[in-house]
Amino acid sequence: MDSSEKRKQPPSNGSDGRPVKKSKGGSNGRWQTPHQKAKLEAIKGRSLEVGDMGIWTTCVKGKERQALGEMMDLCEEYGEKLYDIKRQEPAEAQDDEDDDDIESSIKKEIQEMKPASKSKDSVFEPMRMNLDCLLFIRTKPPVDPVALVQQICKDAKEITEKSQRRTRFINRFTPVALTAKATEAGVEEVAKNVLAKHFQLAGEDEQEEVPKGDAYSYAIRPSFRAHNTLKRDDVIKKVASLIAPRHKVNLSSPDKVILIDIYQTFCGMSVVDGDWESLKRYNLHEIYLSALGPDEKKKRENVVQTEESKD
Template structure:
């Protein structure tokens, strides 16, 4: 055969005249077993609802599945530590033994158990994948307090002394949510009155009514918007501030309390956290770890940067 006949055909061109690369298949390095795919689809099927409480979690892009596993593990560990909630023991193994080696049946059973219609009402930590990159949500139920849970995780992370103590690789920032409502003006007011009343005296209430601990806390309002363009930042801040009695003063530099408002698509979540939110890197677990590991970790990063500059 003539050597010219062995040459590769030139790549076909697209509508714009540029060569079109043929897909080699695969999953971009994210190969999954049928079990993993089924489990992921079940998680994606869950959705946020009005009245939910939980923890927003941002993570490394492309590592949502791993970050979700890390988050569930952390929640279960601290659920046991703080609330004496025993981790779910994988006792389903006994059921598998009774059912023989039918792996397909086992997978179907687990997927069925994870569907919203048949999920256990006693599920304390429920992981959810959102339809935005780098964003996860863990729905929690009483007795879990999302604020207390996140604070404890971050404070413990701040005290680590060795890299081996680092618990996570892909999680970035936490935002606890005490309550959610619809992301409307009425919804913001509704959720604010419920959440703020536990920490502040509300406007219009009798000045003689004591707020928790009898203190006139100073505060700062920190809103965050994701995939939402209806409500405006300044309007939300103003509406929430007007609900708080004048005895509580705004302090943007060192507040006693920080009001976290997280608006995601059609939902508005809110919580009140202590003023150490700033010193705890705004609950950015990754940054807390870097700070706790201190000089050694920073030196390594600087060395890598210097090496790259020399190579350039």
């Protein structure tokens, strides 16, 4: 092929059909500093592991980076509020375009990357998954992901028309108390561990954690992402079979809701209170909208749509 032809290859287009400017890093026209790129790659490089606990978070498509920032802000705020976990000091912002000293800028970028390398020691560890609109925040003790998510949603429900909405890009939370492999054996393993703290298990003597009077009703709500091996009905039957008969199924107004989230080769599970439904199934966006008056709700929806159309 002629070298002149190689040089005249048409530029690739972004999602809106316009050419992506290479001077902007080829990230759909969005400017990214070297630090942002390195941090993003580090987040992508982390992977879910058996035994993890944390929070699945869905978000607006194409806004994963912004949603991840919002989520980390919430986690740090509520980590301090609920568990007295002190926030990490944020690195000073650096405007590369206004910095004439390239060498100095690079040194600052390297310094800013150092705290990120210690993220595994942090109570909250952000991860971007291989699916659009999906994030995961790995948590460590003393954080209880169920209690954390529930409190965020309860506080959001108290928003008024004069209140400042905390997030723009986060949608639904799914807390995960424990993960295992997405196999029949893995589902049984994680279910026994998670359910034992809330229910008497089938075939076992009554546990101290579940007094005789607490015969909770329950509903099982599974979710599948990028997985086609296990079947929904089989998972529901398996989990239900592990719970003692004195706990009855109640799909309309259960005392407890068993959340099962199967992603690729992992199965996560948690048990949440029956207010899961009244809290819009932990959909933060829906909670905000329902807490506003109809006029303000319509106004804010229009603002968001207008702003997103500009991106």
